[in-house]
Amino acid sequence: MSVAVDTRHWIGGERVASARTFPDRSPIDGSLLAEVARGGADEAKAAVAAAGEAFPGWAATSRDERARLLRRIADGVERRLSELAIVETTDNGALLRSHRNGVMPRVAHNFRFFADWLTGLGHDDFDTRGHTNHVSWDPAGPCVLITPWNAPLMLATWKVAPALAAGNTVILKPAEWSPLTASLLADIAAEAGLPPGVLNVVQGYGAEAGAALVAHPDVRRISFTGSVPTARTIAAAAAANLVPTSFELGGKSPLLVFADADLDLAVDLAVEQFDNAGQVCLAGTRLLVDAAIADEFTARLAARTAALRQGDPRDEATDVGPNIHPDHLARVDGFVRRALAAGGRVVAGGGPNTDLGGLYYRPTLLADLPSGAEALTEEIFGPVLTLQTFDTEDEAVALANGTRFGLAAVVVTGDPTRAARVTARLVAGTVWVNCFFVRDLRAPFGGARQSGIGREGGTWSFDFYCDIKNTVTAPKGWRDHG
Structure with missing residues (x-):
């Protein structure tokens, strides 16, 4: 240095x-x-x-x-x-x-x-x-x-x-x-x-x-x-x-994608959650997606995730850098290993980047986790997203509020009336609608629950x-x- x-x-x-x-x-x-x-x-x-x-x-x-x-x-x-x-x-x-x-x-x-x-x-x-x-x-x-x-x-x-x-x-x-x-x-x-x-x-x-x-x-x-x-x-x-x-x-923030959402925007916002190798308290790491569009959304997100460039963060072309410390990398990997043992499925990533070695963990997307699984309820704080589907608006809100945390949430929808209904019911200190990480120092910032x-x-x-x-x-x- x-x-x-x-x-x-x-x-x-x-x-x-x-x-x-x-x-x-x-x-x-x-x-x-x-x-x-x-x-x-x-x-x-x-x-x-x-x-x-x-x-x-x-x-x-x-x-x-x-x-x-x-x-x-x-x-x-x-x-x-x-x-x-x-x-x-x-x-x-x-x-x-x-x-x-x-x-x-x-x-x-x-x-x-x-x-x-x-x-x-x-x-x-x-x-x-x-x-x-x-x-x-x-x-x-x-x-x-x-x-x-x-x-x-x-x-x-x-x-x-x-x-x-x-x-x-x-x-x-x-x-x-x-x-x-x-x-x-x-x-x-x-x-x-x-x-x-x-x-x-x-x-x-x-x-x-x-x-x-x-x-x-x-x-x-x-x-x-x-x-x-x-x-x-x-x-x-x-x-x-x-x-x-x-x-x-901590946070375990949801990112809700409704069937009327702009799908390109929804995928863009989901990819943003890998920022700083997932080491962001506000990240919407729990992807909650309407079942009607889940297959297409998942396929697009998996392709975008696989295309992310991982490497030295000093390189201008790098998208995802390392995790902070060996102990933390082991913690992140432990969450993923236990998620797979619980029945989860790897859609993308799934482990350390062996090509790079060191503290680089592949951007990971997990699906098919059973309700209440640790990876769905506890903060991982690494480049790991989980995906769940819902059929109704009520189910989406129940899933979103189904943790002990309440730091932030992201809602992606093309219907302003739905956006108003859903955001009013979410337990979160900050809710972003069709955007992410827009911060103004004039606004209150903090979390609900734990x-x-x-x-x-x-x-x-x-x-x-x-x-x-x-x-x-x-x-x-x-x-x-x-």
């Missing part, structure tokens, strides 16, 4: 080493990228202390000045966009062209958006029997933000930007499988002039650094994106200190990262100060 990355922690405006390190390897070829500082209780304590010390000054900083610094961070991201893209691709295996053209520009946009939203944040005063009510959003304090490995910098800044805009200080704990761009973000923030201690980065394992951070009594907010079991552990630690939490968790707690985006982000205050003022009682 041609870009130098400092792999020490960033605490209180300084680089801090640890007595121990952990290896960070590229999923592209297994090469060792770095030995990364392995934080624990001591580093967590130091980072929370630094954030606590910096908080009063940052909270007192004017909205305009906070917004100015966030925009300077966005400028820094844009100046180093190519470097960030190659580091993240090398570190987590997602396509370089996606990082360069979509993901990293979105990182910069995260900072600009919340800077702009901050300057316009407000609520009209209102009257109660002649008394004036004034609503304000007050900074809450140090925030612990724990982020996943599948879209490291974009999802980190989706949290960091509103937390900083709100006047909070931040301790960011990136995933140990893809920690490098978080360290570069610390450099960019420092170069932008962010005061020491306002943004801190602590690296390490969840059971060590993460556990110490979420249990710290001086933390005032915890935001986590990841798995349901880890969220339960964090929630228990946060409950001891009554710390508000925001969780964006897909999460809370919403982020626009004012919803500030509602979480702030203590919302209502001040009621009487119309009389003032003394003359003239």
Whole structure:
């Protein structure tokens, strides 16, 4: 990797080493990228202390000045966009062209958006029997933000930007499988002039650094994106200190294709679910297809899946890169093996790409799984789609809602009346109709059921990262100060 990355922690405006390190390897070829500082209780304590010390000054900083610094961070991201893209691709295996053209520009946009939203944040005063009510959003304090490995910098800044805009200080704990761009973000923030201690980065394992951070009594907010079991552990630690939490968790999202759908569009949308080697929480991995068109849809999708080019994500021609880690590849393959043992049928793919070796798993489509099968109900988080058929609209909705998750859904239909009926009945935080992955930071984002707690985006982000205050003022009682 041609870009130098400092792999020490960033605490209180300084680089801090640890007595121990952990290896960070590229999923592209297994090469060792770095030995990364392995934080624990001591580093967590130091980072929370630094954030606590910096908080009063940052909270007192004017909205305009906070917004100015966030925009300077966005400028820094844009100046180093190519470097960030190659580091993240090398570190987590997602396509370089996606990082360069979509993901990293979105990182910069995260900072600009919340800077702009901050300057316009407000609520009209209102009257109660002649008394004036004034609503304000007050900074809450140090925030612990724990982020996943599948879209490291974009999802980190989706949290960091509103937390900083709100006047909070931040301790960011990136995933140990893809920690490098978080360290570069610390450099960019420092170069932008962010005061020491306002943004801190602590690296390490969840059971060590993460556990110490979420249990710290001086933390005032915890935001986590990841798995349901880890969220339960964090929630228990946060409950001891009554710390508000925001969780964006797993998904098992349906993609419903009705007989009146544009079949070309439906197949295009289904193929999109292999993006980032299937390592996307929002992906509509459960294909629910009207039985009347299922054979034609399946044949078209199988052909398109077989035509996807798998290989080095740095190659512009590559469509599907590697999975993130050997443990994760084994997990994905385990799901497929058990699905076949349960009676499932491979329509496309079905195992590791032996031509490439390493962590490359063939884009896979499974059919004929029995009702309630594990592959139909549990998040696989790899390039694996399942296909089920339905005969009626009611059956389609029942299948769509038939898991413990409720993150997203995709509906493909040519009938706007049907679209309205179906979307009203789906349990999901986001529903896309005849499209996928259209995201606007003004919109609320989050999941239902075990897909999460809370919403982020626009004012919803500030509602979480702030203590919302209502001040009621009487119309009389003032003394003359003239």
